[in-house]
Amino acid sequence: MTSIHVAHAGADYDVIVGDLADARPLLERLAKGRRLPLISDERVFGLYGRVLADVASPDPVLVPEGEAAKDWRTLAHITDRLAAMDAKRGTPIIALGGGSVGDVAGLAASLFKRGCPIVHVPTTLLSQADSAIGGKTAIDASGQKNLAGSFHHPLLVLADPTLLDTLDARQLRSGLAEVVKYGLIDDPAFFDWCETNTPQLLAGDREARRAVIEHCVRAKARFVTADPDDTNGTRALLNFGHTFAHAIEGSAGNSILHGEAVAIGMALAFDFSCELGLCPAADASRVRAQLQAANLPTTISDARLVVSGEGLMNAMLADKKADADGPTLVLTQGIGRVFVAKGVDPDRLSDFLGRRA
Numbered sequence: 001m002t003s004i005h006v007a008h009a010g011a012d013y014d015v016i017v018g019d020l021a022d023a024r025p026l027l028e029r030l031a032k033g034r035r036l037p038l039i040s041d042e043r044v045f046g047l048y049g050r051v052l053a054d055v056a057s058p059d060p061v062l063v064p065e066g067e068a069a070k071d072w073r074t075l076a077h078i079t080d081r082l083a084a085m086d087a088k089r090g091t092p093i094i095a096l097g098g099g100s101v102g103d104v105a106g107l108a109a110s111l112f113k114r115g116c117p118i119v120h121v122p123t124t125l126l127s128q129a130d131s132a133i134g135g136k137t138a139i140d141a142s143g144q145k146n147l148a149g150s151f152h153h154p155l156l157v158l159a160d161p162t163l164l165d166t167l168d169a170r171q172l173r174s175g176l177a178e179v180v181k182y183g184l185i186d187d188p189a190f191f192d193w194c195e196t197n198t199p200q201l202l203a204g205d206r207e208a209r210r211a212v213i214e215h216c217v218r219a220k221a222r223f224v225t226a227d228p229d230d231t232n233g234t235r236a237l238l239n240f241g242h243t244f245a246h247a248i249e250g251s252a253g254n255s256i257l258h259g260e261a262v263a264i265g266m267a268l269a270f271d272f273s274c275e276l277g278l279c280p281a282a283d284a285s286r287v288r289a290q291l292q293a294a295n296l297p298t299t300i301s302d303a304r305l306v307v308s309g310e311g312l313m314n315a316m317l318a319d320k321k322a323d324a325d326g327p328t329l330v331l332t333q334g335i336g337r338v339f340v341a342k343g344v345d346p347d348r349l350s351d352f353l354g355r356r357a
């Protein structure tokens, strides 16, 4: 087991990467003899609920699978069930599942009785490497991705890479997009590592998976510690590819997975940066080749989406990261050299999107 500390003023926590059964004593200590409320989806609970059977309530709160869980109805369902269980304010809630379960359960925990602690037990590559760390919670609303959310940092995160053995290949590849993102942001050596090790990661090599999860958790911890509440611009770099991705997800509904939209978004961010003369074309080609090697989409047509450039532009302007001068984008000067670009020229962006959609 590896323990990675996330330092965050007043609310530090550990991310334990290793066998879930070995980490159970940590949960037992938090449970103090109580059975903790557990939020999961049917598939994940069916696969792994038994591992937590000693500490969790035998009657889990089950939510729909995937992005469909991130809505007001599910949020209300969770708080109703917590109320029916008479969960106390200090009772830790366990979220067992992928990023969608983590996002809606985290939001419910932050609201219920003005905030209950949450323990994340992420079960996808994306959630183990990224979303379970950092305290961002959200649901989608009014057609916009992550419109309603909060910051609610976890009490503990237990990431067991062996749980990924049952994850289907498409979900795994989707998680790989967020993994590659960490190389593209500020870590070219890690991008090189991803280029070499992607076949092993996809083929189920447990050592490669453990290494990649630990690397990404450490990277995310670094960003979160530098900017816990996403206010000083450091954490904004983690949104590389995401303004494009959120617009694509908003337009395409649940036919595209988050990581797939991020892969397209990162490829578009490289291409747009090249068009603006910021980034060498060779880097954009290398990134596209790496994403394609992982069988991820890199263009809107790859994902067979029917979206218009204008629709994407409107969605980008409506994104939380847009201000009066135009959208704020994370652009790049090359692999490992992303930066926040404020007030991007909307006409130039609109023209670019019109040619890509």
Ligand SMILES: NC(=O)c1ccc[n+]([C@@H]2O[C@H](COP(=O)([O-])OP(=O)(O)OC[C@H]3O[C@@H](n4cnc5c(N)ncnc54)[C@H](O)[C@@H]3O)[C@@H](O)[C@H]2O)c1
Pocket (backbone or CB within 6 Å): 041, 043, 044, 047, 065, 066, 067, 070, 097, 098, 099, 100, 101, 103, 123, 124, 125, 126, 127, 130, 131, 132, 133, 134, 135, 136, 137, 138, 163, 164, 165, 166, 167, 168, 171, 174, 175, 258, 259
């Ligand atoms: N909060 C954050 O900081 C943050 C960061 C990145 C992404 N996200 C969010 O995370 C969500 C995507 O999460 P995701 O990629 O983990 O997918 P997901 O949670 O949307 O869906 C995962 C799917 O895989 C299944 N599954 C999960 N674990 C499994 C396992 N071990 N074996 C078999 N099946 C399993 C689930 O039943 C579900 O169908 C998006 O909504 C995205 O916006 C949040």
Ligand SMILES: [Zn+2]
Pocket (backbone or CB within 6 Å): 178, 242, 258, 262
């Ligand atoms: Zn993401």
